[in-house]
Structure formats: C-alpha cells, structure tokens
Amino acid sequence: MENKSKTIRIKKPSQRLIDLMKSIEKKKEETRKDLYAKMDTFFVESSK
C-alpha cells in the first residue's frame, strides 16, 4: 500500500530558513490575536 505521509527532516538548517519559519510564526501569532479579538463577533453571527 502506498504511503500517503512523508516526513522530511532538515538538519542543520540555515539561519535564512529559521528566519523564514520565525516570520511565519510571527504572522500566525498576529492572526491568532486578531481572531481572539473578533471571537465574540463570530459566535454572535453564527448563533443568529
């Protein structure tokens, strides 16, 4: 049976790659904060 999942390990990544990951992480945290701030709006709308 064909394996549908694959893990790719990157050992000793460059600082550039780590910086890219950290920028994605930062953007994600900003998105989460934004969602927390709007959370009640979503649930008021969805309960209508």
Add this chain to the structure above:
Amino acid sequence: MDFSFPIESKEGHKYIIHLSEQSLDIFGIPQKEDVCIYNITLALKNGVTKTNNVSTLNRIAKIILDFIDNNNVILYFYCSPSDDIIFNTKKAISPQAYRSRLFTTLFNRISKTGKKDYRHFRFVIETDEDDLYNHFICEKKDIHVIENIENSYLEFKNP
C-alpha cells in the same frame, strides 16, 4: 480570500478555524502554479484547555476536508510554540511536536474519507532549540509543488 469557521465543542470551548491564502513566494518558489496554498490557524477562546477530544477533532477534520475537497488548494499548517494547550503524553514533548502529532492524526482522518487522493508532507526543521514543524496536505497531482518547496528549503540551507 480568507475563510473563518466557528465551532463550539461539547464542553463549551469555542474555536475558530481560519484559512488564509498564502503566497507561494514566501516559501521561495515562484507564483506560477495554478494552485493556492491556504494557511490554517486554529484559535481557541478562553486560552488554555485540555487535550482536544475525538469529537472536536472530527469536527475540525470535517471542516478542513470539506474545504480541500471543494477547492483546488494545498493546505499548510505551521505548528505554533504557543503553550495554550495542555496535553498528557508519556514522553515530554514541545507544544510544536504535540500540534504536529495532532495534525498528522487529522490528516489520517481526512485521507480515509476525502473525495480526492491526498498526500501529507511533514517538514521537521531541527534547530538548537525546539524543532520547527510544517505540514502540507495536497492532492497527489500537486506533489511537485511540495517537492519545489522542499528544494527551496534545502537551497535556503546552502545559499
């Protein structure tokens, strides 16, 4: 275009599943593919909660599955280090590693019931601190996009 899906668990925990379009160039590959990447963010109201139960995970999987089944997209998930989850594992693991396990479980559920033939790629970027985890779910036809991202990540390694 972004999409947000609110759900409330049996225990009353409120979640938002947010899907936002992510440009390919952030991964170091040109925006010439006819497929979009959507970044998944999960936000939980009231901060910390215990491990997600199976019912909540199934509902999250169903929303994500409907989205990928009905759109020509690749899903991307970056495992956050945020410690707003409590989990019981035999071995001490980081929040990132725990989220990575959860996402893999989520893929296993999606791949069993999806309309299309999906593949899952898990990138583990080993650092001196905690490892960083990225996940992609794509259709089999789009594997080349993930291979391009893999090559790009490796080129980042050897500039």
